[in-house]
Amino acid sequence: MALAVYNTLTHEKEPFTTIEPGKVRMYVCGPTVYDEAHVGHAMSAIVFDFVRRYLEYKGYQVRHVMNFTDVDDKIIARAAQIGEDPAEIAHRYAGQYKDQLARLNVLQPTVFPRVSQTIPEIVRMVAGLVESDHAYITASGDVYFRVRTDPDYGKLSRRKLEEAVTGTRVASREEKLEEGDFALWKAAKPGEPSWDSPWGNGRPGWHIECSAMSWHYLGEQIDIHGGGNDLVFPHHENEIAQTECFTGKPFARYWMHNGMLQLKGEKMSKSLGNLVTIDEFLAAHDADVFRLIVAGSQYRKPLAFNEDVVVNGERALERLRTALRPPTGPVTTGPAVEALAEQVRQSHVAFEAAMDDDFNTAGALAALFDLVRAINTARDAGVGDPPFAAAQASFRSLIDVLGLRLVVPQAAGQSIAPFVELLLTVRLELRKAKQWALADKIRDELKALGVIVEDTPQGSSWRMAGLS
């Protein structure tokens, strides 16, 4: 099986090969930390977590870098607004985001660099670009990238340079030579964070940080560069321009972009104000629910996010969990056992075929549901433990690739367990005495309290209802 990856640069699915055999260098654009992260950020993080987990499943060693933009206009603006130090704000939200990613079961990136800690590399890169005449310094100490010096400019977003340049007069206040030029370094303004540089005090422009961090932590050329598709232009276009003009080599082999999460038909974004924060979501739902929502759709397409979708996610999670329920019979040989083993094989093949096709998680999920059915059928047929556990272990190994934990929700502490058990003991007596009305009342009342009771030939079982 060969992995194929859709490359934004070529608009085609391409066979996946790496610069270094067996190793993947992956850079994913992280957030600007000036406010609460929302589920749109989570979607992007999870998409690339799927990518990473599957690459590791395939045996690659992945070096994964995800940045925090902690020096930025918006952070400074926010700081001024609430009277707090910009660095404090950035530090706080970065910490929060890391914590949220952990709760979402996103694998920790190999490196989590921040702009404020990458200044020397940024300065070196800007200096190199100035030296090679790809950049120029203005009277006030800003440094701009001269877009015209890059013949390939526009190749990622398929824009012609003229479109970005013609017809727009250079704003008088700005000192850049042409409209398409963009800032590599901004001269310091009073009260703003700044660092020393050959061009005077200042701070990095928006795009240079990613080029510098990628260069510093992954080298001149990387395998995968990822981010939301709203970053294609200008951010990634400018990154390519800077890096390639600086190194003289092609930058990333594969550019991967996830689609936007849509809330009420619009992109969820801070500026539109239509957002659900990660904390809000996780307060009401299991992280697996969100992962299932993301996995249920092709990552490049826009993803609808609404109450129905969330409910679907809850139900899908509940269904996946049924496969982990224990076996009830002793059968270890025979057709039912063989059928189970066969389905396990088929599911693995189907799962990998789907993931190999540009990380088709929705297809992979379908393979998983087929396996769930096979496991449940085997349980009903009385298949017991050595083979049954093997099938469940196999199921687990695939679930892991999607980062699903499938933990059964626990009651607040384990404190209610003895009381529920007691009620069920009493209820068993009632059932023996055919006191159906009372027995049913107990079951109904428990359900109202979030405890689901199910009667089986082996006795009654109980579990907590899913969160929310």
Place this chain on the structure above:
RNA sequence: GGCGACGUCGCCAAGUGGCAAGGCAGGGGUCUGCAAAACCCCCAUCGCCGGUUCGAAUCCGGCCGUCGCCUCCA
């Protein structure tokens, strides 16, 4: 206006040339004291119009609709 993407069952959503995956919901069964869960069965010709082809949801053209980018954005 320019660039790009998308439009598949009530909802979510795979499939990119050969008789339309999967989940949820819905209908009918098995099991059960009942219920739930599980299991079995049923449930779409793919926005519209043309074209290419033996054959198209899948390729081409037009139209309609939705979304993203072009300013900060995962």
